[in-house]
Amino acid sequence: MYELVPVTDRSFYIQSPSKSGLFRIGGSEVCLIDGGSHSDAAKKILRILESNNWTLRCILNTHSHADHIGGNKLLRERTGCRIYAPGIDCAFTRHPVLEPAFLYGAFPPDELHHKFLLADPSPAEYLTPEALPDGMEIIPLPGHCFDMVGYRTPDDVVYLADALSSREILDKYKIGFIYDVGAYLDTLGKIRSMRARMFVPAHAEAAEDIAPLAEYNIARTHEVADRICELCREPVSGEELLKKLFDAYALSLNFDQYVLVGSTLRSYLAWLKKQARVQPEFTDNRLLWRSC
Numbered sequence: 001m002y003e004l005v006p007v008t009d010r011s012f013y014i015q016s017p018s019k020s021g022l023f024r025i026g027g028s029e030v031c032l033i034d035g036g037s038h039s040d041a042a043k044k045i046l047r048i049l050e051s052n053n054w055t056l057r058c059i060l061n062t063h064s065h066a067d068h069i070g071g072n073k074l075l076r077e078r079t080g081c082r083i084y085a086p087g088i089d090c091a092f093t094r095h096p097v098l099e100p101a102f103l104y105g106a107f108p109p110d111e112l113h114h115k116f117l118l119a120d121p122s123p124a125e126y127l128t129p130e131a132l133p134d135g136m137e138i139i140p141l142p143g144h145c146f147d148m149v150g151y152r153t154p155d156d157v158v159y160l161a162d163a164l165s166s167r168e169i170l171d172k173y174k175i176g177f178i179y180d181v182g183a184y185l186d187t188l189g190k191i192r193s194m195r196a197r198m199f200v201p202a203h204a205e206a207a208e209d210i211a212p213l214a215e216y217n218i219a220r221t222h223e224v225a226d227r228i229c230e231l232c233r234e235p236v237s238g239e240e241l242l243k244k245l246f247d248a249y250a251l252s253l254n255f256d257q258y259v260l261v262g263s264t265l266r267s268y269l270a271w272l273k274k275q276a277r278v279q280p281e282f283t284d285n286r287l288l289w290r291s292c
Contacts, residue, residue: 004052009024011155013159013200014036014045014048017203018037018202018203019202019203020032020033020034020035021033021200022048024054025057026133030056031058032058032059032075033061033062033151035061035072035083038119041070042070042072042078045071058081059076059083060084062086062149062150062162063089063144063149064085064088064090064096064146066096067116069093069122070115070119070120073120073121076122083122083125084125086126086138086147087146089148090127093122094124097118099117100112100117100118103117103260108259109255135154136154138150139158141161141163142180142184142186142187143181143184143185143188144161144177144179144187145179148162157197157198157199157200158200162202163191163201164201164213167213170216173251176217177260181221181225181267181268185221188217188221189214192210192211192214193211229291232278232291233290233291234290235288235289235290236289237286238289241289242261242262242265245261246261277291277292
């Protein structure tokens with residue numbers, strides 16, 4: 001774990017639970033794509049940099065989830081590197097308390113104040129094309145997070161962040177986190193038709209052909225949507241629907257799953273409402289959902 005894996009002589013990734021990319025800019029300078037999940041991860045990344053005599057110029061964050069920005073602070077302190085993050089995710093990177101607050105919908109309880117949901121703040125700057133090394137491109141990948149992006153290097157390696165998950169993760173956890181279901185499916189459709197020398201997702205194996213995995217993610221997203229519609233044949237509240245969903249997939253509820261799957265469920269309902277597949281009903285001061 002935390003092994004440096006070469007893709008080309010300039011593009012690499014660091015094998016870890018949430019892969020970081022690394023691109024050699026020129027000479028001894030490199031940029032990092034995502035700063036690791038926490039300070040311990042950042043220390044291991046530093047050891048890789050030091051063992052190769054590389055200087056970290058900048059961190060290009062793909063999005064603001066804690067497992068991608070948790071190492072930013074330590075890396076910045078140790079190297080003085082600049083940090084960039086896209087759009088709304090820049091604000092969440094600067095103020096990570098926004099993440100558990102967004103997921104919970106209010107001030108988060110103590111159980112949500114941990115490194116997997118609440119990273120250390122880091123002084124991110126807004127990502128612009130001018131911040132990139134020469135020849136690198138930004139690829140918009142919205143859906144999983146607000147303004148998530150990926151990157152294509154000059155040697156045609158594409159870093160896909162959390163735009164799709166491995167079959168093993170989807171089969172184990174059943175429901176992946178999604179902020180905007182419509183945008184997520186659009187992104188997966190775009191990825192399905194992409195071509196590159198190599199694709200590096202954060203939570204799946206690197207692959208030359210990403211289309212089969214994109215198809216699997218699309219199918220699983222539609223399967224969850226269909227299951228939600230089935231569970232709404234009779235009017236049901238959001239809390240009861242969440243219980244039914246956990247029961248249907250044999251999942252166990254805890255605080256983390258309550259906010260992650262609960263938020264994703266509400267995103268599915270918003271998308272299904274827009275698709276005219278479910279409709280809200282207000283009865284006895286309760287919001288209920290019913291399949292159309």
